[in-house]
Amino acid sequence: MSKADNMLSILWMLRSGRKVTAHQIADELEIHVRTVYRCIDSLCASGAPIIADSGPNGGFRILGHFAESPLLFDAEEQKALVHASIFAKETGYPFTDVLQRAIDKLKRYTNEKQLHQMERHSSGLSVLQPPVHEEQRSLLQMLETSSAHGQTLKMIYSNGREGGTVSRDFDPYSIIHWKGQWYAAGYCRLRQEIRNFRVDRIIGLEMTDQHFERPADFSARDALLGALLPDPGNHEPLVTVVIQGHEHVLNELSQHWLFGHALVKRLPGEAHFQLGSSSLTAYVPYFLLPYGKSLHILEPASLVLKLSEITTDMAHHYEQMITAMTNNEG
Structure with missing residues (x-):
């Protein structure tokens, strides 16, 4: 440790109210006893009221009023x-x-x-989150270090459901923790654009000799949500979605990352949203499915039809499972 670290550590020990000898301090901090005396001399010169008591029960102590005052944190x-x-x-x-x-x-x-x-x-405080594997923690460390040093990474990334992997050079601008998942946002040199990548889909990372400068106006929040929310500049038609339900259900739905940004009107027992037409068949139905019968969709009919198709397909899937189980038991 540096001299400043040693001085601060000694001050912390004395502030605890215990009387300690130079040898005890040296053993605790794993430094030479002469270093202890030099640090205490420097602390005294800086105004710390350290008292040295001689005798069998002697040692260093600090005046009470100084020990009771906050050193760094209250x-x-x-x-x-x-x-x-x-x-x-x-x-x-x-x-x-x-x-x-x-x-x-x-x-x-x-x-x-x-x-x-x-x-x-x-x-008195507990936080419940899915566990992060050690491999993912190592990836996060490398991404953060690369972001701080402005060093490009070669990244091998899984395509998820599509299968297969893609190798690309990636300039990580920031790591992001959002809704229980870690993401890396930055410039993808393969696609020549700002991209977001789920860290749990990264197969491997390797430092390169290339360097980058993170844009001064870069916002990790904008990068992530901008890729998920409708882009006002692409002129995609917006569709009004009207949903009725209990107040607590509508309140929860209005706090959802997508519906919260799309909320345009809120009435007692009713909420109006404006969503991109493509999202109504892509992922909006899947966000609504967990609410089951607690929601009643007034419009559009296309969204109700899509939900009907999904649930019918799910029902058929489970009916096949039941049939297979019955045949196996027979």
Whole structure:
């Protein structure tokens, strides 16, 4: 550690209220005892009221009023940092190990009362997210590092349902966590445009000798949602969708990333949306299916027809399964 890190660590130890000797500090920080004395001299010169008590029970301590004052973070800030670390860990933040070291250091150099409060706040918050595999965490680390250093990556990407893979040079501008999934947004040199890629579909990454500059006006939010929401510039016809249902159901639907942006009118028990015509047959029906009979679509008829086709096909699929099971049992 640098001298500044050693000084800060010593100050944290003294601030805990315990009296410690130079040898105890040296053992804790794994530094030479002479380094301890030099750091304490520098702290005293900077105004830290450190007292050296001699004798068998001697050691270094810090004056009470200074020990009780916040060095870097007060109790509310400590709580917020611990909570933020829980969120980051559960969402698959790629540098969890480093973050945990920082939290451990925060807990190590605090007094018992503050540590007790941090532990209580930590146990009072839970975040439920799908687990992120270690392979994906490694990919996220490489994507973030490449983004920070402006270094192009060679990426092998799976086409998903289509099967097969495609290799391309990719300039990652940002990694994005959205709705339980990690994405990488940046410039695809194969397609010559800004693209978004699901990290769980990346087969492999390799650093190249090429470099890039991230545009100053780049917005990860705009890049991701712009690829999902209707583009006002493409002049696609908008279709009015009118849905009735219970208030809590309509409230939930209005918070959906697509329907929330398309909401144009809200009445008691009724919501009006304007959606691109192509989306009505592509993915809108699948967003509505989980609501079952709790929604009643007034218009357009084409959307009701598409839902009918999908559910009929699903019913036929499961009827075949039942028939096969019955024949096997017989």
